[in-house]
Amino acid sequence: MDILLLERINKLGQIGDVVKVKPGFARNYLIPQGKALRATPENRAIFDQKRAQIEADNIEKRNEATAVAEKMGELVVILERRAGETGQLYGSVNAIDIASGITEQGFTVDRKQVHLHQPIKALGIFKIDVLLHAEVTHKVAINVARSVDEAKKQWEDHLAPPPSSRTDQGEKKTRKDNTTSDTASDIAGDALGDTSEKTDEKADEKAASDIPKKKDSKNKKAENRTSNADAATPAQSTSADGSATRDGEPA
Numbered sequence: 001m002d003i004l005l006l007e008r009i010n011k012l013g014q015i016g017d018v019v020k021v022k023p024g025f026a027r028n029y030l031i032p033q034g035k036a037l038r039a040t041p042e043n044r045a046i047f048d049q050k051r052a053q054i055e056a057d058n059i060e061k062r063n064e065a066t067a068v069a070e071k072m073g074e075l076v077v078i079l080e081r082r083a084g085e086t087g088q089l090y091g092s093v094n095a096i097d098i099a100s101g102i103t104e105q106g107f108t109v110d111r112k113q114v115h116l117h118q119p120i121k122a123l124g125i126f127k128i129d130v131l132l133h134a135e136v137t138h139k140v141a142i143n144v145a146r147s148v149d150e151a152k153k154q155w156e157d158h159l160a161p162p163p164s165s166r167t168d169q170g171e172k173k174t175r176k177d178n179t180t181s182d183t184a185s186d187i188a189g190d191a192l193g194d195t196s197e198k199t200d201e202k203a204d205e206k207a208a209s210d211i212p213k214k215k216d217s218k219n220k221k222a223e224n225r226t227s228n229a230d231a232a233t234p235a236q237s238t239s240a241d242g243s244a245t246r247d248g249e250p251a
Helices: 023-030 041-072 095-104 148-159 163-232
Strands: 002-005 018-020 036-038 076-080 088-093 120-122 124-133 136-145 236-238 244-246
Touching: 002 041, 023 036, 036 041, 041 124, 041 136, 076 095, 076 148, 088 136, 095 136, 120 124, 120 136, 124 148, 136 148
Parallel strands: 076 136
Antiparallel strands: 002 018, 002 036, 088 120, 124 136, 236 244
């Protein structure tokens, strides 16, 4: 069946498009919901006359849906259900339950706006798409638990990073600490090396300055020995006859 779309339909088309769909889908959903018309010449003529108004109304509705999505924000709906030890529900959670839970939070939603492919049959947290407008979809967290306290615990666990992430963070911190320690050791080693080099330089300078002192000491000792030798040797003189005498005695 050919139909004329009055609003954007996901995977079908935009406003004013003529598309072919199954007759049951058109008669049971699209036409009754005011989303499309039969693509007859009469309906096409009516659409052309009202196209501007239809598009303006669509923009207004889209803006309203966007505002509602912003108000919803990170909406979490808690649904209490009985369940076994393994977490399997005694029953299930369907689109009607989710729509009712969202409505209780202050946002009017019809079950047809809830995109739930199959009923929820276990405890846990599930992100469900809610169609607020043909062009605006918002995700809502459905927290299915045995009690409110269990729901809070589930939500805290949901927000916590997975164990692998915590392990990776710990390993990164350890590697960072090791790197910092190695850097500190290198700096300390360089400092000790610089100190050792400076100590060696000072020792070399001291040794070099001591060399002239040692030479002066040796020279002074040599002069002292020469003076002592001169003092120990008796003075010699020559007599009138030409013979040498030592301290007044004949040689």
